[in-house]
Amino acid sequence: MTDKPKIPAIELKQLLFFYQAGGWQLSLPELTLQSGQHLFVRGASGSGKTTLLNLLCGITKPVSGELNVNGQPLHTLSSRARDNLRAKHIGVVFQQLNLIPYLSVMDNALLSNHFAGIQKSEVQPRATTLLNRLGLSPELWHQAATTLSVGQQQRVAIARALLPKPTLLIADEPTSALDSDNRDTFMRLMLAEADSNGCTVIFVSHDQSLMQYFNSYLDMQQLAQGVKPC
Amino acid sequence: MLMKLARLSLWNRRGTVLMTWLSLTISIALLLGIDHLRTEAKSSFTSTVSGTDLIVGARSGQLNLLLYSVFRIGNATANISWPSYQRILKHPQIDWSIPISLGDSHRGYRVMGTSDDYFNFYRYANSQPLKLAEGKVFSGVFETVLGAEVAQKLGYRIGEQISLSHGVGEVSFSQHKDKPFTVVGILARTGTPVDQTVHVKLEAIEAIHLDWQQGAPIPGRQLTAEQALAADLTPKSITAFMVGLKSRMATFTVQRQINEYKQEPLTAILPGVALAELWQMLGMVENLLLLISLLVLLAALVGMITTLLASMKERQREMAILRATGAHPWYLFVLIQLEVQIVTLLSMLSAAALLFVSLFVLQDKLAAEFGLFISLQIIKLNTLYWAGGVMVLSAVLATIPGIIAYRKALADGLTIRL
Numbered sequence: 001m002t003d004k005p006k007i008p009a010i011e012l013k014q015l016l017f018f019y020q021a022g023g024w025q026l027s028l029p030e031l032t033l034q035s036g037q038h039l040f041v042r043g044a045s046g047s048g049k050t051t052l053l054n055l056l057c058g059i060t061k062p063v064s065g066e067l068n069v070n071g072q073p074l075h076t077l078s079s080r081a082r083d084n085l086r087a088k089h090i091g092v093v094f095q096q097l098n099l100i101p102y103l104s105v106m107d108n109a110l111l112s113n114h115f116a117g118i119q120k121s122e123v124q125p126r127a128t129t130l131l132n133r134l135g136l137s138p139e140l141w142h143q144a145a146t147t148l149s150v151g152q153q154q155r156v157a158i159a160r161a162l163l164p165k166p167t168l169l170i171a172d173e174p175t176s177a178l179d180s181d182n183r184d185t186f187m188r189l190m191l192a193e194a195d196s197n198g199c200t201v202i203f204v205s206h207d208q209s210l211m212q213y214f215n216s217y218l219d220m221q222q223l224a225q226g227v228k229p230c
Numbered sequence: 231m232l233m234k235l236a237r238l239s240l241w242n243r244r245g246t247v248l249m250t251w252l253s254l255t256i257s258i259a260l261l262l263g264i265d266h267l268r269t270e271a272k273s274s275f276t277s278t279v280s281g282t283d284l285i286v287g288a289r290s291g292q293l294n295l296l297l298y299s300v301f302r303i304g305n306a307t308a309n310i311s312w313p314s315y316q317r318i319l320k321h322p323q324i325d326w327s328i329p330i331s332l333g334d335s336h337r338g339y340r341v342m343g344t345s346d347d348y349f350n351f352y353r354y355a356n357s358q359p360l361k362l363a364e365g366k367v368f369s370g371v372f373e374t375v376l377g378a379e380v381a382q383k384l385g386y387r388i389g390e391q392i393s394l395s396h397g398v399g400e401v402s403f404s405q406h407k408d409k410p411f412t413v414v415g416i417l418a419r420t421g422t423p424v425d426q427t428v429h430v431k432l433e434a435i436e437a438i439h440l441d442w443q444q445g446a447p448i449p450g451r452q453l454t455a456e457q458a459l460a461a462d463l464t465p466k467s468i469t470a471f472m473v474g475l476k477s478r479m480a481t482f483t484v485q486r487q488i489n490e491y492k493q494e495p496l497t498a499i500l501p502g503v504a505l506a507e508l509w510q511m512l513g514m515v516e517n518l519l520l521l522i523s524l525l526v527l528l529a530a531l532v533g534m535i536t537t538l539l540a541s542m543k544e545r546q547r548e549m550a551i552l553r554a555t556g557a558h559p560w561y562l563f564v565l566i567q568l569e570v571q572i573v574t575l576l577s578m579l580s581a582a583a584l585l586f587v588s589l590f591v592l593q594d595k596l597a598a599e600f601g602l603f604i605s606l607q608i609i610k611l612n613t614l615y616w617a618g619g620v621m622v623l624s625a626v627l628a629t630i631p632g633i634i635a636y637r638k639a640l641a642d643g644l645t646i647r648l
Contacts, residue, residue: 059553059640080558087556094554097547100235102242107234114231115556160555 007071009035009200015065038201043220058082070167087115091161096177098157099145151182236568254577257530278422281353287470289495296504302340309467328472343435365415375415379425406438433463559639563632570628
């Protein structure tokens with residue numbers, strides 16, 4: 001997918017979303033992200049960050065406008081097709097508590113492959129390399145996810161998000177529960193892995209000190225006014 | 231994977247799941263148990279007499295006649311005179327008959343005077359004849375054949391001497407002590423009131439009452455057993471008799487003719503019809519029991535759904551992760567359904583095991599105390615219907631948390647509300 005640079009990873013035009021007509025609304029005139037681009041989105045809570053992420057990964061559908069992810073028109077796809085697209089092309093890392101507590105580390109990492117319909121045996125080798133590269137040693141793989149430290153759990157989340165070779169990695173304040181040492185390690189690992197997969201990253205945070213890792217920056221306020229990322 | 235998720239998720243919440251499983255097991259066992267006892271009791275009940283076309287007694291209600299002639303419950307209001315009995319037997323349609331003479335007892339067990347024909351023609355369950363476990367059929371006047379339970383409970387062996395009491399109470403003040411009986415045979419267990427009966431010849435009933443009048447010994451007129459044997463022992467009356475007809479087609483005709491018999495007011499009943507009527511009365515009670523056990527089951531299922539609903543809050547994170555990795559909301563719905571079905575299915579299996587073990591333990595007691603013969607065969611077509619019904623009911627109830635999971639998945643999206 002990354003071999004076709006002509007298709008932008010994300011392309012949205014005149015996107016409009018609201019829960020109730022006349023109430024709060026999110027309006028995004030234009031945004032284009034080339035594949036491999038890393039975007040830092042900064043926004044205070046209540047600025048519509050979560051809504052934007054829900055739109056980008058196809059959980060919610062825009063009221064009007066266009067939203068193409070990897071050339072696929074998310075605004076016209078059925079909810080099942082959007083779920084399918086998310087399983088195959090979009091990886092998500094949350095703030096914290098990214099893992100299903102009763103599954104092992106390995107099963108957590110393999111979760112999206114299940115929904116993408118890929119055989120476990122196909123991805124297992126890749127999963128082991130990925131987990132190793134993220135500094136998760138083999139003896140942790142079959143432990144319950146909850147026995148790991150928060151930093152380790154977040155790294156398992158990266159492995160899970162990147163395992164299906166997604167086009168897009170969406171991270172929603174994934175470092176907020178980490179201390180500063182862990183945070184730097186996490187950021188470097190995440191972006192390095194994303195790069196080696198040719199994956200576009202959208203990173204949402206209110207922590208401006210993390211901006212240094214990114215080549216483009218966007219403020220929710222600017223986004224709503226239709227400014228192109230600089 | 232779906233199965234693995236459901237299994238591990240249940241294991242993760244094993245505390246509440248265990249309690250749910252326990253309450254479901256008990257209520258399903260209760261439901262299946264009551265249903266099983268009901269059908270077993272009915273078959274045990276309706277199999278008390280078979281192959282008999284008519285039961286004839288003095289004029290009374292059909293239930294009363296059925297109860298005292300077959301179940302040895304209650305008493306006859308009047309007797310049938312011996313000449314009338316002999317005259318009716320001459321009816322061309324009548325193949326065989328079993329005379330029954332009641333009124334005495336032995337330590338709480340009813341004594342029944344009858345003839346050899348009883349052992350030849352009486353049938354129970356699926357036309358099974360009576361079989362002797364030990365000894366032989368009585369031939370002498372002062373000989374008796376005991377029902378299986380009488381012999382077992384009182385510990386009687388062949389050759390033992392017993393004496394009968396006048397009346398049917400457990401404690402009797404008037405005994406027929408002067409004319410003891412010898413146990414010559416013990417019947418095999420039948421699971422019917424036959425097991426609780428002491429059988430003697432009709433002539434024996436006559437013999438022990440020779441020196442009695444109006445229910446009391448005649449003062450100053452004591453006959454020894456030998457003297458009694460020398461007397462004319464033709465019965466003056468009997469309590470009732472069972473009739474087998476040559477052709478079943480004639481049943482209603484013969485019944486009508488007996489009911490219209492001029493010389494004496496008589497009642498002839500069809501045992502099958504009377505049993506059905508009696509069962510219908512008892513049926514009210516067992517239907518009520520069934521209803522109660524259904525409500526208990528419903529309460530247990532609602533309890534399961536309640537715990538599921540309570541757990542939905544702590545499972546939001548799990549649901550959001552599944553959604554983020556590409557699960558469709560339907561997947562979450564199916565996951566919840568699957569969890570419910572696993573718990574229900576496990577509960578049903580353990581309920582069946584529980585029921586089997588309890589029946590195994592209680593079987594003898596039920597047989598001894600209530601004369602109920604309950605088989606251990608608990609898996610029947612009916613059980614499968616119940617099992618299917620329980621599964622459907624739990625599936626219907628599980629749609630509530632299922633739909634909540636589905637809707638929350640759509641509304642919350644990727645947010646994890648802590």
